[in-house]
Amino acid sequence: MNQQSLINALEAWGQEELAGQRRILGHIQRQEEALVANRSGELLAACQDLDRELRTQMERHARRSKLFAQFAALYRADERALSMSSILERAGHPPRLSQLRDDLRRSSATLVRRNRRFAALAGAQRKLIEEIVAELLNQQDPKALGEGGQLVNAEA
Amino acid sequence: MSGIGLHTGLKALLASQTALENIGHNISNASTPGYSRQNVNIAAAPAVLVRGLAIGSGVNASNIQRTADLLLHRRLVTQQSMLTGLDTRLGGMAQVEALFGEPGDRGLNSLMQGFYNSLSSLSASPDDQVLRTGAVQSSQTLSGRFNELSASLTDVRRDSAAQVKAQVEQVNALAQQISGYNREIAAFESAGVTANDLRDQRDEALKSLGNLVNITHSEGQDGNVTVLTNGAMLVGKTKAYAMSVEVDTTGGATLRVQGNPNPITPKSGSIGGLLQIGQSFVPDLLERINSLAHEFIREANRAHSTGIPATGPFQSLKGIHSVQDQDADGELGDELLANAGLPFEITSGQLHVNITDRATGSFSRTSIAIDEENTTVQDLLDALNAIPHVNASLDSFGRLQMTADEGFGFDFSARMNLAPDSLGTLGGAHASLGTLNAEPFALTDGMTLDLAGLGGSVNITLAGSQFEDINQASADELAAAINANPATASGGMRAVSQGGHVFLQSLTEGATETVTLTGGSALSALGWSAGLSSSGSSNSIAATISGSYVGTENQTFTLVPTGDGTIGTTPGLTVEVFDSIGVRVGTLDVGEGYQPGTPLTLASGLKISLGFGELSASQGDRLQIEALADSDTSDVLVGLGMNAFYAGTGAEDMAVRADLALDPRMLSVSQSGAVSDNGALEALLDIRDMSVDAFAGISFGEYYGDLVGGVGFDIEAATNAREVEQFLTDTLNTRREQISGVNIDEELVNMIQFQQSYSAAARYITVVNATSEEVLRLL
Known part of the structure; x- marks a missing residue:
């Protein structure tokens, strides 16, 4: 493949990645809303959708690795040293791809941020429930909750 | 969902993770008629004692409601405490960021550029008085900005401490209030009536207290609330314990709680935020600004100390840093130079001192070895005083002062001796014989040298006492031993040493002059042979x-x-x-x-x-x-502040040396002594791009850039953290409303379902994070 073909393939990958990231962001947003609204069913549903989306992301990941390997061969560079910016540099900064790189950068940063926020929220909620349960069980260490115990008939 | 009994929720609460999953499955069929009885089969085991709790005796629903409500309130207090702490931190950080004034004309970055630019302009015309004045002024502006930054940061620190002091009083007032509510609630409820209003007021007081300082609180069986902060009891069952703060002159604050011997360091609440600003964020910046100023002073002084001012070599000069009597024996001379309490490090190296004869313009150079492990202040004074026409001493403050005899001047420059053969050892007009061997010479006591000049012969006997070790005699020692014999001079001869060789020369120049080696047992050790003779020359x-x-x-x-x-x-x-x-x-x-x-x-x-x-x-x-690339490799001039550019040792006291500020001619830009020379100025300009060892090899500009960038990064990180904390606080508030408004049984069942959902969600959090960051790295 010549450089132009690879650039086209890279642009296609970038568009798909951008769309995929937007869908992931949507799922995380749904998870967050479900948590806040206290709707566990929706949370699980959003998790399942996210799971499907992440599988397609894995496919994109493999495609991108192959593409970068082809760029590395073309430029006779170490694949690990290549980035989209360095490819842009060598390709003379094609405008559409440059714009796509910027959009991806913004999208990835937002995704990382929102994901961390959701992680903090989920962590806090989980800790709260563990505390409540532990308090009811008169346990000192909330983490001990998941360690054992057995299902009993409390009505007995 | 209402069909699920309270006990179903409890069962789930007590279950292991696997059991939880089963329960979750059952819960999804909650609306199926007969569900509870049919599915309870899986939990048909008899009641057991689990972790001290007798399961099966049932738990009162209102107790669960109160427990959940109390825990939510407790979390909310913690959450708001964190939020207030972050708000306070962000406020302080923004204030500090504004102090730096970057990017802008008043920022250090711009003033450093101004300093370099003024030196660069002067470099083109080193003798221009206006440019000299400009260079001094830009240096003063720069040091003034360092002073201002240091003072402002110190003020922020002191203000933070003062605010902590005021807020500690509020903490104590609130602790007293909560203790009072405890007493009232206990008295009220002992009659069997719930003290709702008082409890609400106590909740509010706890929230206010949490806004000031991170607390944990718990309610006892008797309705009393105990409050801890950082492990110290603030409100006990019967009384409140006073918090106190000690503030030192620099703004350092130490918090304690009555009855607790160890100081406490609140992490959140506005006091936590103030302490992080005043005790960590600002001191760290101050240290870095000080370090920047300290290294900048060192490098500027290093370059300037070896320059020569427009007024020429010095007639007198006084250092600005004082030697300290470290061993307190009343003597300064016995202090090791490298450990004499001087603000800049002195290491092993060489100091070169040039003495200029003002009448002829010729100069001679003396090299003084500084050994950081052995050289004392007195050793340095002795070495300086051994230089002809130089007097050195310490003044009453322990500062080195040097003067030159009338008609002479001294400097420490690396200037080249443009006419290096003053002794005439390379085809000079003197008759001259150099030893073919170099020091050390393997002589022995009693060896002889027989020499002849125009004035007569001399027989020299070398004595061991003339040498430190005659078997390894130095050229200096041998030359001194030859000259020590009066017959050498009367014979019209002298011995000089250079580069480890001894030269036997005629006292005067001219074609008629001769020196001859007539014999002696020392000749072969010197590489000489009897009969070797040299004649002078009419031209050198x-x-x-x-x-x-x-x-x-x-x-x-x-x-x-x-x-x-x-x-x-x-x-x-x-x-x-x-x-x-x-x-x-x-x-x-x-x-x-x-x-x-x-x-x-x-x-x-x-x-x-x-x-x-x-x-x-x-x-x-x-x-x-x-x-010479560096005429003071020991930095002894920097340590003692001789011909310094900047006085002071850090951002707080950095200032252009007083006499330099008054008279820009004292700016030592010349390396050769010529007014138009800019050799030393070039060294000053090199500061701009030099790799600074103390900063792990980065330049001053890069170090400062990192520092300012770090403040921006800290603010961004704190802003992001604040966003998350605000979100969590809002969510907790929502949850609290939910839990208060619904059937607690349903809520508990929901909790179980969420436990499962969290586990599912947690798996994806890591994956999303890793893949997104990888994409970011590839961009």
């Missing part, structure tokens, strides 16, 4: 240096002729050039065809021209040329 070879030394290390070049002959005439006559470690770095072709006086490349940017005259390898002609 003029060795003249030009160019600038560009080497990075101090070097001594040795010029040794390869044969005997006349410069410009004898075919094949060459002079070899060796560096300090004896490696030949060049050969000067000065034989037939060489036009005497034509500059030839010596080494490292230096050229040398040799005038007409006779060279003699057999008579031991040779010449040493010292080329």
Whole structure:
């Protein structure tokens, strides 16, 4: 493949990645809303959708690795040293791809941020429930909750 | 969902993770008629005691409601405490960020550029008085900004401490209030009535307290709330314990709680935020600004101390840093220079002192070795006083003061001696015989040297007492021993040493002068042989240096002729050039065809021209040329503050040296002493791009950029953290409303379902994070 073909393939990958990231962001947003609204069913549903989306992301990941390997061969560079910016540099900064790189950068940063926020929220909620349960069980260490115990008939 | 009994929720609460999953499955069928009875089968085990709780006895629903509500409230207090702490931190950080004024005209970055620019302008016209004044002014502006930054940051620290002090009073007032509510609630509820209003008021007080300082609180069976902060009891069952704060003059604050011996360090609440600003964020910045100023002063002074002002070599000079009596014995002289309480480090190295004869303009250089483990202040004074025409002492404050005799001046520059053969050891007009061997000489006590000059003969007997170790005699010692015999001078001779060789010379120049080695047992140890003789000359070879030394290390070049002959005439006559470690770095072709006086490349940017005259390898002609990259490798001048550019040691007290600020002519921009020379100024300008060891090799600009960038990064990180904390607080508020508004049984069932959902969600959080960051890295 010549450089132009690879650039086209890279642009296609970038568009798909951008769309995929937007869908992931949507799922995380749904998870967050479900948590806040206290709707566990929706949370699980959003998790399942996210799971499907992440599988397609894995496919994109493999495609991108192959593409970068082809760029590395073309430029006779170490694949690990290549980035989209360095490819842009060598390709003379094609405008559409440059714009796509910027959009991806913004999208990835937002995704990382929102994901961390959701992680903090989920962590806090989980800790709260563990505390409540532990308090009811008169346990000192909330983490001990998941360690054992057995299902009993409390009505007995 | 209402069909699920309370006990179903409890069962789930007590279950293991696997059991939880089963329960979750069952819960999804909650609306199926008969569900609870049918599915309870899986939990048909008898009641057991689990972790001290008798399961099966049932739990009262209102207790669960209160427990959940209390825990939510407790979390909310913690969450709001964190939020308030972050808000306070962000406020402080924004204030500090504004102090730096970056990017802007008043920012240090711009003022540093201004400093370099003014030096650069002066570099083009070093003798321009207006530009000199401009350079001094920009230096003052820069140091003034350092002072201002230091003072402002210290003020922020003090203000934070003052606010902590005021808020500690609020903490104590609230703790008293909560203790009071405890008593009232206990009294009220002992009658069997719930004290709702009082409980609400106590909740509010707890929230206010949490906004000030991170607390944990719990309610006892009797309705009393106990409050802890950082492990110290603030409100107990019966009383409140006072919090106190000690503030020192620099704004350092130490918090304690009555009855607790250890200081506490709140992490959140506004006090936590203030402490992080005042005790960590600002002190760290202050330290870095101070470090920046300290290193900047060191480098500026390093460059300036070895320069020569427009007024020429110094008649007198006083250091600005005082030697301290570290061992408190009332003596300053016995202090090790490297441990004399000086603000800048002194290491092992060489200090070169030049003495200029103002009448002739000629100068001589003396090298003083500084050994950081042995050289005392008195050793330095002695070495300086041993230099002809120099007087050195300490003033009453312990500062080094040096003066030169009338008609002489001194400086510490790395200037080249442009006429290096003042002794005439390379084809000079004196009759001259150089030892073919170099020191150390293997002499023994009683060895003799028999010499003859125009004034007569002399028989010298060498005594062991004249040498530190006669078996390893130095050239200096041997020359001194020869000169110590009065007959040497009366015979019209002298001995001089250079580069480890001794030269026996006639006292005066001229073609009629002669010196001869007539015999003696010491001759062979010196590489001499009896009968060797030298005649003087009517003209001396003029060795003249030009160019600038560009080497990075101090070097001594040795010029040794390869044969005997006349410069410009004898075919094949060459002079070899060796560096300090004896490696030949060049050969000067000065034989037939060489036009005497034509500059030839010596080494490292230096050229040398040799005038007409006779060279003699057999008579031991040779010449040493010292080329200095740094005339004070020990930094003793910086340590003592001799000819400093900046006074002070850090951002707080940095200032242009007072006499320099008053008289810009004192700006030492010259390396040679010529007013138009900018050699020392170039060294000052080099500060801009130099790699600073103390900053792990980055430049001053980069270090400052990192510092300011770090403040921005901290603010961004705190802003992001605040966003998350705000979100969590809002969510908790929502949850609290939910839990208060619904059937607690349903809520607990929901919790179980969420436990499962969290586990599912947690798996994806890591994956999303890793893949997104990988994409970011690839962009």
